[in-house]
Amino acid sequence: MEVIQDQDTQVKAQVRNFSFFYGKNKAIKDVNLQVLDCKVTSMIGPSGCGKTTLLRCFNRMHDLYPGTHYEGEILLESQNLLALDPIEVRMRIGMVFQKPNPFPKSIFENIAYGLRIRGIKDKNVINERVERALRDAAIWDEVKDRLKDMAFNLSGGQQQRLCIARALATDPEILLFDEPTSALDPIATASIEELVINLKGKVTILIVTHNMQQAVRISDYTAFMYIGELVEFNRTDVIFNNAAQQRTREYVSGQFG
Amino acid sequence: MQGEELDLSAIVKDVQMRKSISIRKFWDVLFSFVALSFLILGLAILLLLIFQLFVDGRGLLFSWSFYTSFPAPNAAEAGILSAFVGSLFVICVTVLFAIPIGVAAGVYLEEYAKSSSSPAVRILTDFIEINITNLAGVPSIVYGLLGLEIFKETFKLGNSVLTAGMTLGILVLPVIVVTTREALKSVPSTLKEGSIAIGASKWQTIWDLILPASIGSILTGVIVSVSRAIGETAPLITVGALTFIAFLPPLPFSDRFAPDPQTGELVRAGQYGLFDWLFSGYTVMPIQMFDWVGRPNPEFRVNAAAAGVVLVLLTLVLNSAAIFLRIYFRRRIKW
Amino acid sequence: MTNTSLSLIQIRKLIQRQNLFDQLVLVALLMAAFSSIVVTGGILWILISESVSFFSQVPITDFLNLNDPKWTPLFDDKNFAIITLISSTLVTTGVSVAIGIPMGTIIAIYLSEFASSQVRELVKPILELLAGVPSVVFGYFALQTVTPFMQQVILGVQIFFAPGRDEFDYYQLPGFNMLSAGIVMGISIIPLISSISEDAMRAVPKQMREGSFAVGATRLQTSFNVVLPAAISGIIASYILGISRSLGQTMIVAVAAGTQPVYTWNPLEGASTISTFIVEVAKGDIEHGSLEYNTIFVAGLALVVMTLAMNLLGHYLSKRVREVY
Ligand SMILES: Nc1ncnc2c1ncn2[C@@H]1O[C@H](COP(=O)(O)OP(=O)(O)OP(=O)(O)O)[C@@H](O)[C@H]1O
Ligand SMILES: [Mg+2]
Numbered sequence: 011m012e013v014i015q016d017q018d019t020q021v022k023a024q025v026r027n028f029s030f031f032y033g034k035n036k037a038i039k040d041v042n043l044q045v046l047d048c049k050v051t052s053m054i055g056p057s058g059c060g061k062t063t064l065l066r067c068f069n070r071m072h073d074l075y076p077g078t079h080y081e082g083e084i085l086l087e088s089q090n091l092l093a094l095d096p097i098e099v100r101m102r103i104g105m106v107f108q109k110p111n112p113f114p115k116s117i118f119e120n121i122a123y124g125l126r127i128r129g130i131k132d133k134n135v136i137n138e139r140v141e142r143a144l145r146d147a148a149i150w151d152e153v154k155d156r157l158k159d160m161a162f163n164l165s166g167g168q169q170q171r172l173c174i175a176r177a178l179a180t181d182p183e184i185l186l187f188d189e190p191t192s193a194l195d196p197i198a199t200a201s202i203e204e205l206v207i208n209l210k211g212k213v214t215i216l217i218v219t220h221n222m223q224q225a226v227r228i229s230d231y232t233a234f235m236y237i238g239e240l241v242e243f244n245r246t247d248v249i250f251n252n253a254a255q256q257r258t259r260e261y262v263s264g265q266f267g
Numbered sequence: 268m269q270g271e272e273l274d275l276s277a278i279v280k281d282v283q284m285r286k287s288i289s290i291r292k293f294w295d296v297l298f299s300f301v302a303l304s305f306l307i308l309g310l311a312i313l314l315l316l317i318f319q320l321f322v323d324g325r326g327l328l329f330s331w332s333f334y335t336s337f338p339a340p341n342a343a344e345a346g347i348l349s350a351f352v353g354s355l356f357v358i359c360v361t362v363l364f365a366i367p368i369g370v371a372a373g374v375y376l377e378e379y380a381k382s383s384s385s386p387a388v389r390i391l392t393d394f395i396e397i398n399i400t401n402l403a404g405v406p407s408i409v410y411g412l413l414g415l416e417i418f419k420e421t422f423k424l425g426n427s428v429l430t431a432g433m434t435l436g437i438l439v440l441p442v443i444v445v446t447t448r449e450a451l452k453s454v455p456s457t458l459k460e461g462s463i464a465i466g467a468s469k470w471q472t473i474w475d476l477i478l479p480a481s482i483g484s485i486l487t488g489v490i491v492s493v494s495r496a497i498g499e500t501a502p503l504i505t506v507g508a509l510t511f512i513a514f515l516p517p518l519p520f521s522d523r524f525a526p527d528p529q530t531g532e533l534v535r536a537g538q539y540g541l542f543d544w545l546f547s548g549y550t551v552m553p554i555q556m557f558d559w560v561g562r563p564n565p566e567f568r569v570n571a572a573a574a575g576v577v578l579v580l581l582t583l584v585l586n587s588a589a590i591f592l593r594i595y596f597r598r599r600i601k602w
Numbered sequence: 603m604t605n606t607s608l609s610l611i612q613i614r615k616l617i618q619r620q621n622l623f624d625q626l627v628l629v630a631l632l633m634a635a636f637s638s639i640v641v642t643g644g645i646l647w648i649l650i651s652e653s654v655s656f657f658s659q660v661p662i663t664d665f666l667n668l669n670d671p672k673w674t675p676l677f678d679d680k681n682f683a684i685i686t687l688i689s690s691t692l693v694t695t696g697v698s699v700a701i702g703i704p705m706g707t708i709i710a711i712y713l714s715e716f717a718s719s720q721v722r723e724l725v726k727p728i729l730e731l732l733a734g735v736p737s738v739v740f741g742y743f744a745l746q747t748v749t750p751f752m753q754q755v756i757l758g759v760q761i762f763f764a765p766g767r768d769e770f771d772y773y774q775l776p777g778f779n780m781l782s783a784g785i786v787m788g789i790s791i792i793p794l795i796s797s798i799s800e801d802a803m804r805a806v807p808k809q810m811r812e813g814s815f816a817v818g819a820t821r822l823q824t825s826f827n828v829v830l831p832a833a834i835s836g837i838i839a840s841y842i843l844g845i846s847r848s849l850g851q852t853m854i855v856a857v858a859a860g861t862q863p864v865y866t867w868n869p870l871e872g873a874s875t876i877s878t879f880i881v882e883v884a885k886g887d888i889e890h891g892s893l894e895y896n897t898i899f900v901a902g903l904a905l906v907v908m909t910l911a912m913n914l915l916g917h918y919l920s921k922r923v924r925e926v927y
Contacts (some may be wrong), residue, residue, distance in 0.1 A: 312732070
């Protein structure tokens with residue numbers, strides 16, 4: 011197991027001897043990984059290596075579909091989140107998807123949704139939290155005058171920031187991003203990246219990306235995966251400049267993948 | 268610092284969250300329970316309905332004469348022979364009338380109209396499409412009025428098998444058009460392109476490849492239409508199905524009898540033509556049942572129930588066949 | 603050149619012939635497609651032309667009369683207040699909708715969002731079989747099974763709230779009543795509503811559901827807050843179809859709801875609906891072109907207008923609801 015020595019942070023989550031199966035197909039093979047509190051950790055690797063699959067284990071998305079199962083454990087602080095109620099896990103760990111997926115509701119209701127789900131009814135609390143989430147997601151100024159509009163009327167980049175705001179509104183302990191910018195143009199991508207950097211220090215972020223420059227720009231730590239295995243995990247600068255493994259070096263220098 | 272206080276509030280939050288989760292999950296379970304009981308209720312009603320018919324009709328169901336007798340004023344002697352045969356003849360006309368038109372319309376809409384670039388064709392097609400959707404929502408009795416005015420009165424076809432068959436044919440037309448289109452849609456474009464690429468014309472491609480490939484799905488639509496037509500009652504009452512028919516429509520080339528002018532005895536007076544059955548009077552199963560249900564004499568309820576069993580079994584068999592075929596073709600054709 | 607290959611001239615000839623044939627086929631297909639418009643035109647034409655001759659004999663104020671309305675076109679004292687038939691049509695449809703829409707929707711949500719694929723594969727064919735039961739059989743069921751049952755229920759309810767009376771002091775549900783007919787009509791539209799609604803819900807992209815689950819929603823919350831609104835136009839379409847089916851439903855009401863044209867809004871009574879009236883008149887012999895003959899078409903027109911109004915209302919609602927969400 012790779013252990014990162016870092017004085018100023020604690021471990022937020024820890025993946026231990028973890029495997030995941032789609033039916034008989036072992037998509038994640040015996041992975042060990044640390045996610046450090048309030049840092050950005052990125053996961054890179056060639057297509058089909060299991061990044062999305064591993065990310066979705068963190069908030070138990072796989073539980074929605076029959077025929078999947080987990081082995082090993084993922085510790086959230088000290089609890090194994092695989093033993094918790096999946097709904098509790100999802101209430102504590104938010105997720106932003108590859109393609110923006112706003113609900114067929116107004117902008118305001120999209121953000122308020124997670125709060126209402128939790129049974130919060132106080133209008134003032136909801137208003138305040140929605141505004142805060144939209145500000146944190148750097149979209150408040152663009153939408154503050156049209157909160158009643160349907161979310162579908164926003165641009166792709168705005169929709170994605172809306173989805174980030176939706177995830178932020180419920181104060182998640184960890185925020186998962188699955189290639190959040192792959193469906194966006196460069197300008198929208200830049201705004202999302204800036205947003206992730208600003209969120210550093212407030213929430214723990216785990217992000218899957220195909221774009222290695224993006225990993226360099228925004229992440230503190232990087233995990234390199236290959237066919238279901240975790241090949242190497244280290245500080246981002248180490249992975250990209252001084253990786254220990256041959257395969258990692260080949261991948262980050264663009265020789266395959 | 269404030270560490271301890273924070274921890275305490277975190278614990279309170281945890282407890283609250285778990286409570287909220289268990290309440291919400293309880294609603295999930297309750298909902299599943301309600302939905303499942305509705306489903307079971309639906310199934311129970313289907314079974315209860317068949318069971319009730321069986322119990323009520325058991326006095327006649329197992330006697331052969333019920334199936335070989337004409338209707339009669341006496342309930343115990345009245346049977347379904349003419350109604351059963353009448354249903355078969357009417358359905359024949361319906362199928363012969365509706366399939367060619369329905370399939371042809373489906374082929375046109377799916378294979379020709381969609382690829383046309385002319386705006387006039389597009390408008391026409393949109394119009395036809397909306398129209399077919401709306402036709403599916405027109406009450407069936409209104410089709411009966413159409414058949415009454417057009418076939419029976421204007422074309423002077425009278426209370427005939429032909430009038431009934433064509434009226435039901437129009438009624439099921441939308442179903443056949445829609446299933447044909449869906450069947451054609453599921454044929455992959457590679458098949459069409461392959462055929463076009465070796466120089467086949469559009470119609471050759473459709474006739475030789477696309478229709479054969481989609482015949483199974485079209486067939487399921489036809490079976491569903493037949494089952495629907497067998498159960499339809501109201502439009503046929505409107506176009507004048509009779510309830511008391513003590514004869515069968517004449518088979519083509521069967522012997523025709525007429526009273527001898529001198530003796531008054533029935534003697535052979537020639538043969539029926541190929542199409543005479545089309546113009547014969549008739550009754551059908553559901554109408555016979557409806558008539559029996561409405562009789563003041565409760566003895567006829569037995570006949571009604573027994574006829575109902577036959578009717579339900581017919582439609583159950585047809586619909587099961589359609590379901591089975593659909594599953595079969597879906598499994599077999601994996602493009 | 604082998605003898606199977608064709609000269610260029612031969613090919614051109616062949617193509618020409620094939621083109622001509624294709625054109626002929628196209629004309630035939632077009633005519634078939636056009637036939638649906640002919641049918642619609644025919645329906646409108648007969649309804650309107652017969653109604654015109656109806657209104658040339660009966661003043662429209664009689665037809666729309668709401669004061670002490672009666673519908674007695676076959677009597678010597680003729681009355682033509684259509685509200686008599688419309689009220690019972692609306693009552694039976696109302697009862698059927700009150701049963702069919704909630705049950706159909708709940709079943710649809712369950713099948714689409716909760717059930718495993720095995721359960722779904724098992725249940726859907728059963729619903730289809732239920733949908734295939736002929737309506738005259740449903741009518742028999744309403745009359746012979748549901749009515750006696752409802753008679754007991756209604757008696758039981760009265761005894762529960764006002765016990766100890768003489769048996770005949772309690773209200774007795776008549777043998778022909780709109781309640782039983784409506785209930786069975788409701789059951790008969792469940793498969794229609796649930797299958798169309800379920801298709802609409804299953805067409806909602808799974809990413810949208812995942813977005814809801816990812817913030818910690820349960821299945822029920824996701825179904826009602828995300829899936830239902832996203833599928834709303836398909837669901838409303840299923841309601842429209844179910845209501846149209848109930849408005850035009852004939853055999854269940856003709857068998858179980860009674861044939862007397864009575865003006866009433868009470869589902870516990872029996873009354874003839876529009877379609878029952880048409881069937882009752884058509885059962886006898888009517889002379890082509892007579893006033894009686896015209897009445898069944900004017901009744902048919904009323905039915906079509908109601909169905910049409912329903913459709914328009916549905917489209918309007920569907921649009922409004924989508925704007926709200
Ligand atoms: N629902 C599923 N059922 C079965 N196998 C799946 C499923 N989803 C993914 N897989 C398989 O699991 C492996 C990992 O897939 P995953 O989507 O996690 O890859 P990824 O690293 O996210 O790839 P990409 O970069 O292309 O998004 C692949 O081999 C894939 O085929
Ligand atoms: Mg992925």
